[in-house]
Structures are given as C-alpha cells and as structure tokens.
Amino acid sequence: MQAVKIGLMGLGTVGGGTATVLIRNCEEIARRVGRKLEVVHAAARDIADQTILDGSKVKLSEDAASVVNDPDVDIVVELIGGYSPAKELVLQAIENGKHVVTANKALIAMHGTEIFKAAEAKGVIVAYEAAVAGGIPIIKAIREGLAGNKIEWLAGIINGTGNFILTEMRDKGRDFDDVLKEAQALGYAEADPTFDVEGIDAAHKLTILASLSFGIPLQFDKTFTEGISKITREDVNFAEELGYRIKHLGIARKTDKGIEMRVHPTLIPEKRLIANVDGVMNAVLVKADAVGSTLYYGAGAGAEPTASAVVADLVDVARAMDSDVNDRVAMLGFQPASLQDTAVVSADDFETSYYVRMLADDRPGVLADVTRIFADNDISIEAVIQKEPDEGQTRACLIMMTSLIVEKNMSKALSKIEALDSIEGDVVKIRLEHLS
Amino acid sequence: MQAVKIGLMGLGTVGGGTATVLIRNCEEIARRVGRKLEVVHAAARDIADQTILDGSKVKLSEDAASVVNDPDVDIVVELIGGYSPAKELVLQAIENGKHVVTANKALIAMHGTEIFKAAEAKGVIVAYEAAVAGGIPIIKAIREGLAGNKIEWLAGIINGTGNFILTEMRDKGRDFDDVLKEAQALGYAEADPTFDVEGIDAAHKLTILASLSFGIPLQFDKTFTEGISKITREDVNFAEELGYRIKHLGIARKTDKGIEMRVHPTLIPEKRLIANVDGVMNAVLVKADAVGSTLYYGAGAGAEPTASAVVADLVDVARAMDSDVNDRVAMLGFQPASLQDTAVVSADDFETSYYVRMLADDRPGVLADVTRIFADNDISIEAVIQKEPDEGQTRACLIMMTSLIVEKNMSKALSKIEALDSIEGDVVKIRLEHLS
Numbered sequence: 001m002q003a004v005k006i007g008l009m010g011l012g013t014v015g016g017g018t019a020t021v022l023i024r025n026c027e028e029i030a031r032r033v034g035r036k037l038e039v040v041h042a043a044a045r046d047i048a049d050q051t052i053l054d055g056s057k058v059k060l061s062e063d064a065a066s067v068v069n070d071p072d073v074d075i076v077v078e079l080i081g082g083y084s085p086a087k088e089l090v091l092q093a094i095e096n097g098k099h100v101v102t103a104n105k106a107l108i109a110m111h112g113t114e115i116f117k118a119a120e121a122k123g124v125i126v127a128y129e130a131a132v133a134g135g136i137p138i139i140k141a142i143r144e145g146l147a148g149n150k151i152e153w154l155a156g157i158i159n160g161t162g163n164f165i166l167t168e169m170r171d172k173g174r175d176f177d178d179v180l181k182e183a184q185a186l187g188y189a190e191a192d193p194t195f196d197v198e199g200i201d202a203a204h205k206l207t208i209l210a211s212l213s214f215g216i217p218l219q220f221d222k223t224f225t226e227g228i229s230k231i232t233r234e235d236v237n238f239a240e241e242l243g244y245r246i247k248h249l250g251i252a253r254k255t256d257k258g259i260e261m262r263v264h265p266t267l268i269p270e271k272r273l274i275a276n277v278d279g280v281m282n283a284v285l286v287k288a289d290a291v292g293s294t295l296y297y298g299a300g301a302g303a304e305p306t307a308s309a310v311v312a313d314l315v316d317v318a319r320a321m322d323s324d325v326n327d328r329v330a331m332l333g334f335q336p337a338s339l340q341d342t343a344v345v346s347a348d349d350f351e352t353s354y355y356v357r358m359l360a361d362d363r364p365g366v367l368a369d370v371t372r373i374f375a376d377n378d379i380s381i382e383a384v385i386q387k388e389p390d391e392g393q394t395r396a397c398l399i400m401m402t403s404l405i406v407e408k409n410m411s412k413a414l415s416k417i418e419a420l421d422s423i424e425g426d427v428v429k430i431r432l433e434h435l436s
Numbered sequence: 437m438q439a440v441k442i443g444l445m446g447l448g449t450v451g452g453g454t455a456t457v458l459i460r461n462c463e464e465i466a467r468r469v470g471r472k473l474e475v476v477h478a479a480a481r482d483i484a485d486q487t488i489l490d491g492s493k494v495k496l497s498e499d500a501a502s503v504v505n506d507p508d509v510d511i512v513v514e515l516i517g518g519y520s521p522a523k524e525l526v527l528q529a530i531e532n533g534k535h536v537v538t539a540n541k542a543l544i545a546m547h548g549t550e551i552f553k554a555a556e557a558k559g560v561i562v563a564y565e566a567a568v569a570g571g572i573p574i575i576k577a578i579r580e581g582l583a584g585n586k587i588e589w590l591a592g593i594i595n596g597t598g599n600f601i602l603t604e605m606r607d608k609g610r611d612f613d614d615v616l617k618e619a620q621a622l623g624y625a626e627a628d629p630t631f632d633v634e635g636i637d638a639a640h641k642l643t644i645l646a647s648l649s650f651g652i653p654l655q656f657d658k659t660f661t662e663g664i665s666k667i668t669r670e671d672v673n674f675a676e677e678l679g680y681r682i683k684h685l686g687i688a689r690k691t692d693k694g695i696e697m698r699v700h701p702t703l704i705p706e707k708r709l710i711a712n713v714d715g716v717m718n719a720v721l722v723k724a725d726a727v728g729s730t731l732y733y734g735a736g737a738g739a740e741p742t743a744s745a746v747v748a749d750l751v752d753v754a755r756a757m758d759s760d761v762n763d764r765v766a767m768l769g770f771q772p773a774s775l776q777d778t779a780v781v782s783a784d785d786f787e788t789s790y791y792v793r794m795l796a797d798d799r800p801g802v803l804a805d806v807t808r809i810f811a812d813n814d815i816s817i818e819a820v821i822q823k824e825p826d827e828g829q830t831r832a833c834l835i836m837m838t839s840l841i842v843e844k845n846m847s848k849a850l851s852k853i854e855a856l857d858s859i860e861g862d863v864v865k866i867r868l869e870h871l872s
Contacts, residue, residue, distance in 0.1 A: 001762060021584055021726045028586050031651055031774035032579075034762055129581075135727035137581025143468075145565075145573025148457055148747025150464050215467055273712055273733060290457045291571035291744035294734035297709060298727060308727035311584025319763045326437060326470055327755045338467035 001035035004318040007067035010079035011044035014103055017303030018310045019052045037314050043067045068093045075317050078102040087111050094118045101313040103130035109204035109220040116331045123325050127313035132205040133158050133282040135305030136298040142212045143333040149288035151213040153253035158205045160280035160300040161189045161196035162228050162248040167278040169236045198227035199263040206250030210261045215334035222344040226264035239267050245275040258343030267355050267432040348408040353432040355401050361422040362389050362396040377413040379405045395424055437471035440754040443503035446515035447480035450539055453739030454746045455488045473750050479503045504529045511753050514538040523547050530554045537749040539566035545640035545656040552767045559761050563749035568641045569594050569718045571741030572734040578648045579769040585724035587649040589689035594641040596716035596736040597625045597632035598664050598684040603714040605672045634663035635699040642686035646697045651770035658780040662700035675703050681711040694779030703791050703868040784844040789868040791837050795860040798825050798832040802858045813849040815841045831860055
C-alpha cells in the first residue's frame with residue numbers, strides 16, 4: 001500500500017518528538033499498519049533551528065500555510081499550540097480536504113464545535129488524542145474501549161505541573177511558591193504559570209473528557225475552575241494526618257441535576273490508586289456502569305509521550321481515511337446528531353464533601369456554635385479534629401470533614417461561621433471526594 | 437443505518453452480562469455508533485434457565501451451531517469458554533463468513549494462529565478484548581493506543597483470584613490454603629483452582645499480550661509458568677519488611693537474547709503503583725520507547741466488566757465490517773506477514789533479580805560460605821538480612837536480595853548452597869523486578 005503522507009506544523013518540543021518517533025519507529029509502525037507513515041513536509045518558525053530532519057527528503061517551510069496547502073499532504077499535524085494561527089490553519093487544512101491531527105487542548109476545548117462541524121461537512125477526520133493526558137490513550141479508552149458503558153463520572157490528574165507541585169509540598173514539606181519556582185526552573189511550568197496552577201489547562205482537558213463521556217457539546221465556559229495556589233503546607237499535612245491526599249482533580253459527573261464539570265484541589269483517600277499518582281504523572285479514573293472503575297496512568301506531557309499519542313492518531317486516521325464516514329469513530333465519541341444539551345450544574349448546586357479548617361477561640365461553646373450553624377444548613381459533620389493552640393496563642397485550629405452536601409448550603413454556613421466573633425479570618429475549605 | 441445483528445453463544449456469567457449490557461445501554465451505544473447492536477439469536481445449554489431475554493424477540497436455541505449457521509447473524513459472540521466445542525463453532529462461524537467476538541483466552545492462546553488464518557482467508561474479523569484483563573481495554577491500548585511505540589516490556593496482574601489470595605495473605609496475615617478456600621467459597625476460584633493459582637490462566641493471557649507487543653506468533657507452550665501455591669506468609673511478611681510486595685505477574689520482555697515470556701510470583705517495590713493493585717483487580721504496566729510507562733487498571737473478571745469488553749469489540753467490528761481488510765487493525769496487532777519468529781528465551785537465560793531465603797547454622801563462616809558461592813557464580817548481593825534463631829533453635833533465617841543475574845547461574849549457586857551442611861532444607865527463591 002502507498003505511504004500516508006504527513007505534513008507537520010511545528011517542530012518544537014512535541015513536533016520534534018513526533019518527527020523523531022516517526023523516523024525511529026518507522027519499520028515497527030509499518031509492521032503494524034501495513035503501510036508507511038511518511039513525513040513529506042514540515043514547517044517551523046525558524047527552519048535553521050531544527051536538526052531532526054536534516055539529511056531527510058522532507059520539504060521544509062517557515063510558513064505553516066504551505067504545509068496546509070501542499071497537495072502532497074494527506075494528514076496535517078498541528079503542533080503549534082494556542083488559538084491563532086492554529087485555528088485558521090486547521091480550518092484551512094479541512095477546507096483543503098485534509099485530515100488533521102492536533103495536540104492542542106485549548107483549540108479543541110474552545111473551538112472544537114466549529115472545527116468538527118467543518119470537518120464533518122468536508123468528510124475529513126480531526127483527531128486529538130494528544131490533547132488530553134499526553135501519552136495516555138484516554139480518549140481512545142473512553143470513546144472506544146468503554147463504548148458499551150454509560151459513564152457515571154471521571155476524575156483525573158490531568159496537569160503534570162500541578163501534580164508535581166502538590167507532590168513536592170507533601171513529600172518534602174515545602175511551600176507552594178518555593179516548589180513553583182523549581183518547577184519553572186525545571187521547565188515544567190511556564191514563565192506565566194497561570195494556565196497550570198489556576199487550572200485552566202486542566203479545565204480545557206476536562207471540557208473535552210466531559211463531552212466524550214456524556215455526549216454533550218464542548219462547553220469550556222461552563223467548567224468551574226479553582227487553582228492550587230492557595231493550598232498551604234498546613235492543609236497538605238492535615239490531610240495526610242486524616243488519611244487523605246490533596247490532588248488537583250478534573251471531575252466530570254452525571255447527576256440528576258445535569259452534568260458537573262469542575263477542576264479544583266480535592267482531598268481523596270490515600271488508599272485510592274489515583275492518590276498515589278505522584279510527580280508530573282497523569283492519571284484518569286473513570287467510573288462506568290458496566291465495567292466499574294478503570295484507571296489509566298502515564299506521562300501527561302513531554303516530547304515523546306505526547307508524540308506517542310500523535311502517532312497513534314496518525315495510525316487511526318491512516319486506517320479510517322478511506323472508509324465510509326458512517327463507519328468512523330465519531331469525533332466527539334457520540335454521533336453529532338446525538339449530542340444532548342444536558343444542563344450543566346452550576347457551582348452552587350455541586351454535591352461534594354468538604355474539608356474545612358478555621359482558627360477558633362479555645363473556649364467552651366465555640367464548637368457548639370459552629371456545629372449548630374452546619375446543622376441548620378443541612379450539613380452533617382463526619383469528623384472533627386481540634387488542634388490545641390500553639391504556645392502563647394489563644395486560638396485553636398479546628399478541622400472538620402462533612403458528608404455529601406450541596407455547595408450553596410456550605411457557602412451559607414461558612415459566611416455565618418466567619419461572622420462569629422470566636423472565629424478568626426476566613427475558613428479554609430477544600431472539596432473532598434471518596435472516588436468509590 | 438441498519439442494526440448490526442448479533443448471535444450470542446453462551447448465556448452464563450459473561451453471556452448473561454453481555455445480553456444485559458446490550459439491552460440496558462442500547463440507546464447510549466446507538467448514540468455513539470450511529471446504529472443499533474441487536475441480539476437476534478442466543479444459545480444456552482438450557483434455555484429454560486435463562487430469564488434475561490424473556491419477553492424479547494430474540495430467537496433462543498439450545499444448539500450453539502444454530503447461531504453459527506443463522507443467516508441473520510452478522511457477528512457471532514462466543515462465550516462458552518474452553519477449547520471444544522468453542523473452537524469448532526468459531527471456525528464454522530468464520531467459514532460461514534461471520535465475524536467473531538470471543539472472551540476465550542485459552543482458545544486464542546492455544547489456537548489463535550489457526551483461527552486468525554481462517555479469518556484472514558475469509559476476510560472476517562476475530563476480536564478478543566475480553567480475553568485479557570476483563571474490562572480493561574488493554575488489547576486496544578497496546579494494539580492501537582501505543583501503535584507508535586516499540587514496546588520494551590510489560591508486567592501485568594492478570595489473574596484476579598491469585599491477586600485476591602496474595603492480598604489477603606498480606607493484609608490479614610493468612611495462609612495460602614486458608615484464603616484459597618475462601619476464594620472458592622466466594623466463587624472467585626474454581627473448584628479446581630489449578631488454572632488460577634498455578635498461573636495457567638495468566639500464561640494464556642500473557643501469551644496473547646506478548647504477541648500483541650512484539651509481533652511474534654502465539655506460543656503458549658513457550659511461556660514459563662510458576663504458580664503461587666508455594667508462597668508462604670513468612671515470605672510475604674519479609675518482602676513487606678524490605679519494602680516489597682509479592683504479586684503474581686505475567687511478564688513479557690524483549691531482550692538481546694529474544695523474548696522472555698514468564699508468569700511467576702514476583703517481589704516488586706511497594707512504591708510502584710502496580711504494587712498497590714489489590715484484591716481481585718487487574719492491572720497491566722507497559723514500558724514503551726516513546727511514551728515511557730503507562731498503566732491500565734480495572735476489573736479483570738465478572739459478568740459486566742467482561743461484557744464491557746465484549747461490547748467494545750462489537751462496536752469496533754460493527755464499524756470495521758464493511759471496510760477494506762487492509763484498513764482494519766491487524767488481529768494480532770501486527771500484519772500477519774510482519775510477524776517475526778523471534779527466539780523465545782528459555783528460563784535458564786532469564787535475567788532477573790532474586791529474593792532468597794534459607795535456614796542456616798547460626799555460627800561464624802556460614803555467611804562467608806554462602807556469599808562465596810554466589811560470587812563464584814557472578815551473582816552480586818544487594819542486601820542481606822539475618823534473623824536471629826527463635827528461642828531454642830540453632831538455625832537463623834538468612835534473606836538475601838541479588839542484583840540482575842542470569843537464572844542458570846542462580847540455579848548452579850543454589851544447588852551448591854543447598855549441599856552445604858550448614859544449610860537446612862531447600863532455599864526459597866522468588867524473582868524480584870524493579871519495574872522501572
């Protein structure tokens with residue numbers, strides 16, 4: 001069979017990794033697919049900077065549009081990242097009748113609906129396994145491996161930088177700011193770490209996972225996002241003491257009220273496998289009605305792990321490109337006509353357990369006042385720990401864990417508790433999930 | 437699009453689960469696939485025993501051959517198990533031009549070569565995701581998700597019964613025989629538990645995983661198999677003390693000498709995620725050149741978890757049945773013409789680390805004798821622990837861990853050590869893998 005001709009846009013970390021893997025594993029891939037995957041054209045901002053394709057017959061351009069417009073190219077791989085010009089280039093590739101593989105989560109989460117619609121109109125495929133959890137084949141697992149299931153919920157560690165920071169805080173008792181600086185020095189976190197530590201990157205990925213799991217349109221704007229920058233060493237330690245770990249999770253859940261999509265720091269029982277996913281590694285735990293819980297673990301970023309997902313997509317597209325469009329895996333997992341506009345639950349109506357910590361006067365009656373307010377708001381307390389005041393202090397640290405509650409009740413209760421004279425400052429609250 | 441018509445052979449645990457899932461999730465599946473998967477014919481040994489399909493329009497037979505020969509059936513699902521008549525029925529289905537989905541690991545491991553050849557000749561698909569690790573989409577992950585990689589090794593907990601027994605021995609300090617009896621009472625282990633505890637079931641699955649990973653023919657007869665029935669509570673405890681867990685692993689590894697395929701009890705560092713996979717759960721850890729380590733975890737058996745994999749296969753087959761055979765995923769992951777008859781390494785040439793335990797006279801010079809014998813056989817000792825003799829005893833318990841060694845050297849050394857007057861009885865040896 002004829003080789004499949006690939007055009008690469010971007011030869012940075014992931015683009016370079018993709019070229020490397022395609023060249024190094026060329027024979028192995030052809031043994032699997034029955035045909036070769038051949039890079040015929042590649043674009044980089046400065047082609048003098050790249051050395052990977054030196055000596056090859058690959059055409060090199062500094063203008064990405066020339067890849068998109070190259071009549072020789074069957075599949076365009078977009079590894080530029082960001083919204084623009086990635087979006088315009090992808091749409092032009094589709095317009096030119098080319099299939100697209102991309103690792104761009106921001107692009108899919110924000111503009112996926114428009115891009116998939118254009119691709120459907122042209123009968124081409126847009127594949128994006130590398131956009132979520134790097135090398136873990138999680139999109140394939142949900143879209144195909146669990147196709148017989150109703151998915152109930154999923155919870156994922158889908159940002160390696162955030163997980164690295166939380167792991168270091170726990171293992172070495174370090175502070176957030178200190179670890180963040182190291183993560184930046186190591187190249188894990190960008191100079192502007194907002195996307196990672198404030199959960200925006202994770203929210204992009206969660207938006208995609210929620211659509212794949214529940215057959216709903218992509219709705220990044222409705223994904224609730226809370227970062228980890230306010231997590232303190234103190235809370236990490238208390239959590240540990242109580243048998244929990246704090247992880248920055250993306251959670252999507254189908255409830256009677258609709259779909260919850262949320263990214264936030266979360267206490268999870270240390271016995272759960274996902275609680276032991278440390279460092280820059282990613283993992284996604286999926287609960288589905290037939291199979292129960294399955295977990296997928298691996299590297300969520302990096303040149304070759306991400307390339308692994310890009311190449312898997314190229315193999316899939318190579319197989320499906322000549323097939324009837326009705327026989328292809330739907331781009332969003334569900335047939336476009338079968339997407340349902342299920343309500344997205346607002347944060348007020350989330351149902352979750354809570355860990356709360358407050359500084360309280362160390363005298364009789366304070367605990368009774370606090371627990372009374374919780375009870376008045378339908379909040380059951382599962383555990384209370386009181387830490388004696390430090391030497392010379394008069395305020396004790398009060399830690400409570402609640403059972404499953406509706407979030408607006410928590411907000412009401414906390415504003416009343418914070419108004420008590422016996423409570424100092426804000427109450428720290430972190431959501432808690434049992435993941436069982 | 438027209439419904440895909442399914443014939444089910446077997447309505448036992450997995451067959452009943454499959455019918456249940458197909459009926460319950462009928463709409464959800466059709467939303468994904470764009471067409472319905474419809475059971476039109478089912479066979480069970482005693483149809484009066486089944487109630488799942490009561491009231492449905494499904495044709496029921498007591499003769500499985502009538503499903504295979506039903507002109508209405510597009511895909512035959514074989515959930516009878518065992519070699520015969522499963523093999524004859526599957527071959528007849530293929531001969532009749534029908535696609536086949538099976539959960540039968542013994543059948544694929546032993547007769548897969550013949551079955552795939554017949555299917556290729558007829559242009560039909562044989563899918564078997566449910567044959568390995570139940571509901572975990574591990575075959576899809578290796579065959580498609582990691583298609584861009586050279587796989588280096590994999591290690592899997594692929595028998596739930598064995599893992600349940602080892603977990604109980606560790607958690608509750610129980611003996612092997614005691615837990616086995618409970619597993620039988622709980623229905624995890626068969627009345628004849630040989631397939632589970634002696635590793636034969638795991639070896640069937642490992643045989644399949646090795647072929648998928650390395651593009652070699654199925655060679656069950658060359659898979660080394662050692663069971664867990666000789667593992668004692670004592671060794672489980674010593675392992676724990678040293679920071680290791682004992683798991684019954686299936687390991688496939690590509691080495692300079694060829695492919696190692698082995699199933700045996702293994703010490704693994706407790707920090708590894710797979711060391712924390714407990715009870716009846718399964719997990720497979722795969723090390724590949726581009727993606728690094730990925731892990732897949734879930735239920736390895738049970739009605740609906742296995743059904744989840746069967747239905748995923750049905751969805752894949754429904755999509756691929758009308759496609760060009762060259763565009764299908766190769767049944768063994770690699771194109772039939774690309775399978776390589778790579779040498780399979782014999783047990784003598786395995787390279788692994790070892791945990792050994794012996795009873796030795798508690799007097800000077802014994803340790804020197806033992807370590808001298810190891811050194812003479814090119815075996816480096818990484819750690820030694822000596823346990824003082826129990827009250828009134830004269831023999832101490834000596835535990836050693838070796839670095840990576842060639843297995844025949846270990847056998848030579850141990851026969852010399854066992855011949856020493858200062859050593860009592862046989863030396864216990866358990867392989868140790870770092871899995872990094």
